Amino acid sequence: MNSKNKLYINTLFTLFFLFVSSVLLAQPNWPAIKSNALFNVYDTNYYAPEIQPVNVGGWEDGLYMTRDGKHMFSTYLPIDLFSWVGDFDPCIDFDPYYRGPLLGIDTVTNPYGCGNYIHSDIIMSNRTDTSVPFTHWQPTNLIHSYTFDGGACGVLLNSDTFDVFIFTSDLGEGNGVDLMFSRNVHWWMYFCxxxxxxLHSIYKSRQMIPGDWDSWGAKELVIEPADLIGTDGFIYGVGEPTLTEWGDISFVAIYGNHLLADTTDVFDCDPWILKRKTPVITSVNYLNTEKQDIAIYPNPVETILNIEIPDDLVGGEIHIYDMLGNQTGAYLKCTNIKMKVDVMDLPHGTYFLRFQKQNTVLVEKLIVESE
Known part of the structure; x- marks a missing residue:
């Protein structure tokens, strides 16, 4: 074989290799992007974030985790939402954008006469033990044909029943304000x-005047995305913060690679979690005693309050808070199992006595009446 033929064959091989490489590299390397995603965590109360194993190929957004950490809801579309929205038409073929699983979404029924139709629904994941991760999504009874549903948020009555549950349907009016409130003596607001x-990031702000919901301090950065994920792609933002009662933050991260050739598989949105190093006050281990082991009397009280506590709390502290969460005066030391406290200086009203020794806490309600 002469040198001219060798050069021709080598050129063909090189062109073929470049073609194959361009095809293989046309889509984001999702495993590498998800495993190498980097964030800057500025709140030193938290460990590095972790992706939740429940994540799938579809678009998981509008995340909400209940305060007991046992139920998680998500707005879900089995597609690359950002790319699809950029090309949106009611009857557009969504197959090129599809990333399963469907999770019960009806892609046939629609009022427009389309051959197929994609929309969002609400999915959920449950666990009974908060020390283990959420492992799989499942459809909810909120699934509807052809409507855009999302923004799930609820208040638990007990471990099995919601007292209040709300969500949006159709396109709605809101743009996802992403506000979450948490209380650790003071109220904190978490937002995006x-x-x-x-880049979309998560901040927090402390309530400066108790009871005044317009008195928020300077915003403090909690977590932001790093600009690059090595050479694999980018993180475009984080959002949807919700907090468990012990302070863990669930959130979503949007990442991908817009520099590649494919325009239908560019972005993804997955659930992540930011675990708190030390639980906040609302999640401390409550004293496992019968109610009669602690007593405050008389209740209502006018002048002198009698307090009886179990041995477990001797050496601890008593803090008294009003209904707005303000601490009234200095804390009291639990020096004995029986104590007397003068409450004459407290204005009449309802108060909470918070007994604490290390991670053991007990709260009692107290009513002060005027003489």
Whole structure:
């Protein structure tokens, strides 16, 4: 074989290799992107974030975790939502954008006469033990044909029943304000805003005047996306913060690679979790005693309050809070199992006595009446 033929064959091989490489690299390397995603965590109360094993190929957004950490809801579409929205038409063929599983979504029924139709529904994941991760999504009874449903949020009555549950249907009016409130003596608001680099990040702000819901302090950055995921792609933002009662933050991250050739499989949105190193006050281990092991009397009280506590709390502290969460005066030391406290200086009203020794806490309600 002469040198001219060798050069021709080598050129063909090189072109073929480049073609195959371009095909293979046309779509994001999702396993690498998810495993190498990096974030900057500024709140030192938290460990590095972890992706939740429940994540799938579809678009999981509008995340909400109940305060007991046992139920998680998500708005779900089995497609690359951002790319699909950019090409949106009611009857557009969504197959090129599809990333399963369907999870019960009806892609046939629609009022427009389309051959197929995609929309969002609400899915959920449950666990009975908060020390183990959520492992799989399942459809909910909120699934409807052809409507856009999402924004699930609820208040538990007990471990099995919701007292209040709300969600949005159809396109709605809101844009996902992403507000979550948490209380650790003071109220904190967690929310999303753009950081200095223009990336959606999670911030927190403390209520400065108890009871005044317009008195928020300077925003403090909790977590932001790093600009790059190695050479594999980008993180475009984080959002949807919800907090468990012990302070863990669930959130979503949007990432992908917009520099590749494919325009239908570019972005993904997955659930992540930011675990708190030390639980906040609302999640401390409550004293496992019968109610009669602690007593405050008389209740209502006018002048002198009698307090009886179990041995477990001797050496601890008593803090008294009003209904707005303000601490009234200095804390009291639990020096004995029986104590007397003068409450004459407290205005009449309802108070909470918070007994604490290390991670053991007990709260009692107290009513103070005027003489």
């Amino acid at each position: 805003a753009n950081n200095a680099g223009g």
